[in-house]
Amino acid sequence: MRPLTRMLLRDLWQAKGQAFAIGLLVAIASAAYLGSTWTYQSLLETQRAYYERYRFPDVFASLRRAPQTLVERVRAIPGVAQAETRVVASASLELPGFDEPATATVVSVPAGAQPDLNRLHLRTGRLPTADDEALVSEGFAEVHRLVPGDELGMVISGNRETVRVVGIALSPEFTYAIRPGDLMPDDAHFGVFWMTRDGLEAAFDMEGAFNDLSVRLSPGAVEEEVIAAVDQLLEPYGGIDAYGRDRQVSHRFLSEEIKQLRSTAIAVPSIFLGVAAFLLSVVLSRLIATQRQQIGTLKALGRSNLEIGWHYASFVGLIVLAGLMGGVGLGFLMGSAFTRIYVQYYRFPFLVLETGLGALFVAALLAFGAAALGVGGSVRRAVKLAPAEAMRPEPPASFKPTTLERVGLGRLVSVPGRMVLRSLERRPLRSALTVLGIAAGVAVVVAGSYSGHALVFLVEFQFGLVQREDLAVSFVDPEPIGALYEIEALPGVHQAEPYRAVATVLRSDQRTYRTPLTGMAPRASLRRVVSDDGQVVTLPPEGVILSRQLARILKVRPGDTLVVEVLEGRRPTRTVRVSGLVDDLVGVSAYMRLDALNALLEEGRVISGAWLEVDPAAEQQLFERLRERPGVAGVTLRSAALESFQRTMEESLGVFNAVLNLLAAIIAAGVVYNAARVALAERERELATLRVIGYTRPEVFRIVVEELAVQVLLAIPIGFVVGRAFALALSAALTSDLFRLPAVLDRASYVSAALVVLASAAAVAGIVWRWMTRLELVSVLKTRE
Amino acid sequence: MRPEAQTPAFEARGLTKIYRMGEVEVPALRGVDLSLYDGEFVVLLGPSGSGKSTLLNILGGLDTPTAGRVRFRDHDLVAAGDRELTRYRREHVGFVFQFYNLVPSLTARENVELGAEISERPIGSEQALAMVGLAERMDHFPSQLSGGEQQRVAIARAVAKNPDVLLCDEPTGALDVTTGKVVLQVLHRVNAELGTTVVIITHNAAIAGMADRVLVMHDGRIARETRNAVKVPPEEIEW
Structure with a gap:
């Protein structure tokens, strides 16, 4: 084996902990990219083939x-x-x-x-x-x-x-x-x-x-x-x-869901690759600093700049390559497993598995590209080092008082505390990126748990504030208001509210939207129009209230006039004024007062059905009677729909959150571990000095841990903000006329994000303690820096 | 004052230290007997590999012997665990190394405070710095100080704890004659004014002239012991 190759392998072995952490991040990034891209492509292809073969x-x-x-x-x-x-x-x-x-x-x-x-x-x-x-x-x-x-x-x-x-x-x-x-x-x-x-x-x-x-x-x-x-x-x-x-x-x-996979395929890997690139740059610049004299010696011996540059590039390249290879395997498993799950979920009759080389190529390009961005500067510096200069030891690091001290607050901080602050401030970019890296872990949990929590919120909102009836009865054809009184009189009915739903096409200039126009009692309490802040909207005596999303589609504002093309009965065409908008969350709707709708349609007092509040004990019996009543098209139970939804959500959320927390823990632990490793390597001498002077092991441990703690504690609120921004972007991206995810974040997401990251940091602190016990006091101090 | 009349502060008997390097055993100390008295200025002379650093490390609680006994006052340095040795170093010992080992992110004053902070009866850090002649440069960082100045800060840091013994491993090894002499003057002053026991290990025989007692080590043993009837003032030492 050539000596430079051997040196490369030894350097890698020396940095194995960090190399592993970085390789893992690269592996996760490429696995996430490949897995979701392949799933996306497979689903798209399966959908296309299914449509084709079964003549959709x-x-x-x-x-x-x-x-x-x-x-x-x-x-x-x-x-x-x-x-x-x-x-x-x-x-x-x-x-x-x-x-x-x-x-x-x-x-x-x-x-x-x-x-x-x-x-x-x-x-x-x-x-x-x-x-x-x-x-x-x-x-x-x-x-x-x-x-x-x-x-x-x-x-x-x-x-x-x-x-x-x-x-x-x-x-x-x-x-x-x-x-x-x-x-x-x-x-x-x-x-x-x-x-x-x-x-x-x-x-x-x-x-x-x-x-x-x-x-x-x-x-x-x-x-x-x-x-x-x-x-x-x-x-x-x-x-x-x-x-x-x-x-x-x-x-x-189906298409919306497949489309969402695409954004996952881009967002998650970029976070991981970004963090990996940063860590690589720190590890490599540290390695080059410690090997300064070695670089000088190699150059003095006549090794070319190219050889030296290649040596350090290979160091990075091997880590990325190993991560990438792991990522390809993992990505393949992920892709085929996800595709199989989706195929089962959507009940496709067959499965077309796409594992295109194009995605592989992109993944490799991204991984190596990120690494090159991260370490380009360090490799260039190693190459540029003049041999004579390189063989001299690096001059002592120069420090200066921190901003905190310059404004006169230095006295508030202990001497070891000042060591921590000054070293953080001496390399502001590295400190900032470390903080950002940890914050990325926090943000992944916050943003990741957002869509699940938002969906739960959505359902609680919809069923708790909007659809509050126990039973909904719909008629085959509109019936006179008398039908309501008849149903109200049935045993077990506490309350009955009428509604009129008429199929319409709403038109404003060339824009149309097909939706039922719903007429409701002015003070309805079982079914209400509620905006996303929980405000109940009172229906005006005249005019129509539209979902804001519908107003957006039709490009109308309150005060504008809409054309209503009725799709039933004599199919009249009417005009109605938009009297207000509501920020509702599910579907898009148009609401009027029942009497106003009846008047608009010139149809007398008729209703399409009723919403009922019933005695739970009598529910079943009532349900049977209503179904047998002539003219009833359908009877829906609210509780059944709600339960099945909540069950599905809880199951899938549990798994999803566990995976996210694991990923976040890996990011945070990777960054903190690396920061600790570097801090310890750079501080070995100082820490040994303190131990020799008589500082106890816990006292010295505290200095390293305080530096990490400052970074972790700064990262948590930043992660909250970034995660929230991600979540809001997600909410905006997922807005459609099917449903809107409210921009609400559960406090529990923040707490669990902080806990995940703190736990990873604590695990790293445990490793730091072990290093501390192995600190060689004498040999460190006797060598020149 | 005849030191022999007192109880020795340090007492070592039959000190042996064997380093195990894989399969090979390398003896560094082969049965050293030694007594050091309060207030003494001792120079341990010897070529590299003679075991003088090992002896200093054992006396300073940085290392433990393979066999033999060593005691500082009522501290048994052989039986002590890591925790007791740390306390021993904290309360009684000041170290000065060849390469200063200052914390680069702290100013001269703060480096000294680092020592003073953990002592129960510290000397003020400004006083310690004044003693080594650096009162003017207290707020400089190590990167702004010369080698000799850095070594004087290191001495001030050791002295600020007000230790009973100052152990110096080649304190002038990295310095030129002129700055080296300044450092020796400082050590002399600490010994004379504060009564701190000072032990210097060096292979520079010229320094021996300023000691009360000179111990010459050879091949893991104390080969010779001499007492200077007349001590040479540090400023007159030349090498």
Whole structure:
């Protein structure tokens, strides 16, 4: 082995603790980057392949009722490659042994054959052939342990029928099987059923007709043009507002989630790489300082600058390479594990694993690039050192009184305290970066736990302040206000509040948004309009209150006028004034007073349903009675939805937070360990001197630990601020019309962030104590610096 | 005053120290008997490797012998653990090294305070610095002081604790003659004015002239002991 190579290996061995800490950071950074990039790419590719193989449509439209013959005219629209009509309806379900309300979306398929679009992936069983046979979505079937051969009751447009399960299926249309208006999939209470076209036509009075249209575009078609043509064609049949994939609920949720992975793929690794680069620069500049004379000797012997530069670059390169290699392995495991978890979660029928070399190349570039940034200066300094100068020992470090002392506060600090402050102030950049590195650890915990806590807040907000009813009843068609009094009189009902929800398209100039317009009692208490600061909004006698997010989409302000295109009944078009905005968190909505809405629609006092507060003991009985009442489309229990959500959140939050805390601990411990190692190496002589003078081991330990403590304690509040900024950025990035995460941070996040970092620092202090016991007093003092 | 009439402050009997370097045993002390008395100025002379540093380290509580007994007043330095040795150094010993070992981030005054701070009966740090002739340079950092000045600060730091014994390992080894003499004057003054026992180890035989007693070490033993009837004042020493 060449002597320089041997020297390299020994230097690495000497610095093994620090090399390991840095390698670990590089490994985590590259694993995080590769893992999330590969997961992202795999999911994107799986989604694409799934859509392709199962013919996910490009354009969707629902309408009231159109004759089947109309489909030929749809197919004639330029840009339409395939068009398929269906009958789609909602139904409530009666499952043996399951007392809670469950609803389904029922979709028609040709008897015994795959549809042209939205093809089904059969997990088990076969396609339905008879009218009373159904395929069930996998999530729902799993929760209720449904297998082919099982039977259940289904209430379709008021008629109760018995349906037999013949198979379990998946569809690209319902990867995210979310009931409209819900936050998350709720497989216990919502499922998708596929039944024969003939059967559904009969049940819904749709013989020779359809109420749902799917279109696949030919290559090069312009989506907007096709949508406009479809809208025009369907308009007479109660179809308006056809939409593309961008508004298909399942696709949107899925794409949003996949998109979020991308930001993780960038944010997390940059923190780790930044910290690793800084640590490398400290370790290397320290190494070069101690090897000053050695560098001079090597140069005097005739070694070239290139060889010397290469030597130190290799030192760094080997650490980064080792970290990178670990990161690739870990990243591959992470990527495939995450992809598998997601594939299971979304119930993709298959998995396409993408582990592109491109990502690997980027990871290597980032890791080496960060290292080069960190150590470039040190290597250059080593190369530039003149041999004669290098062989002379470095002049004693020069110090000066700190700012604190210059303003006359020096007397407040003990002499060892002054040692600490002066050495921190002598290398302000290094001290600042150390503080920032530790702060990064704090920030990771604060920001990381943010989205989870915000989601919990969101749910508590939504169910605690907004949706406070126990039961919600909706009618098939609007009913006169008398229906409310009738329900109010049922045994077990404490309170009933009416509502009117009408499907509309809101329009302001060219901007439109399809949303229900909800009319509520002026002083409703079960369902309220609440802004994110907890303020209950009083509905004005006239005009509409909009979610701020909706006002943003429509670009309207209070005082502006909106066009309301009603999508039911005689489908009138009205105008209404925007009287206020509300910062709500879930969905986007438009609210009016019930009487004002009734007046706007010129429809008399009618309601779409009611929100009830009920006696818990009577809940079940009441639920049964309401379901049997003619005209009731659905009954929803609030508690069921809330519980399932909270269970899911708590489980996933626990794991997620544990991983984050571990990562944060590694960052903080890495930085503190390195700072301690360097402080000790630079101070070895001073500390030995103090021990010789008669300072006890704890007294000397305190000096080192105080220096670390100053940095850690400074880092914690900075980490809070940085973490909060991250969290706010995250909140802004995640704002959509699906939901908004409030900019609230749980106090517990701050506390746990501080605790994680303090614990890592304490662990390092333990290591420092061990070093202290090994301090060689005599040999240190007898050598010249 | 005849020191032999007193009880010795230090008493060592049969001191042996063997360093184990892997498989090889290297004897540094081979049975040293020694008595040192309060207020003495002793020079330990010998070539490098003669064991004088090892002896000084054992006397100063930085190292323990392999065999033999050594005692300072009522302190048994053989049986003492790390904690007792630290207390012993803290209360009784001042060290001066060849390479000063000042804390670079502290001024001269603060370096001295470092010593004074942990003593129960300290000499004021300004007084200690005045004694070594550096009253004017108290607020300078080590990087602003010459080698001789740094060594005088180191002596002031040792003296400020008001120790019973000042152990100096080649205190002039890194200095030229002129500055070396200034340092020796300071050590002489400490011995004369404060009554501190001073032990200097050196291979510079010229320094021996200023001692009360000279012990010559050779190959781990005290080979010779002489007493100076007339002491040479430090300013007259030449090398």
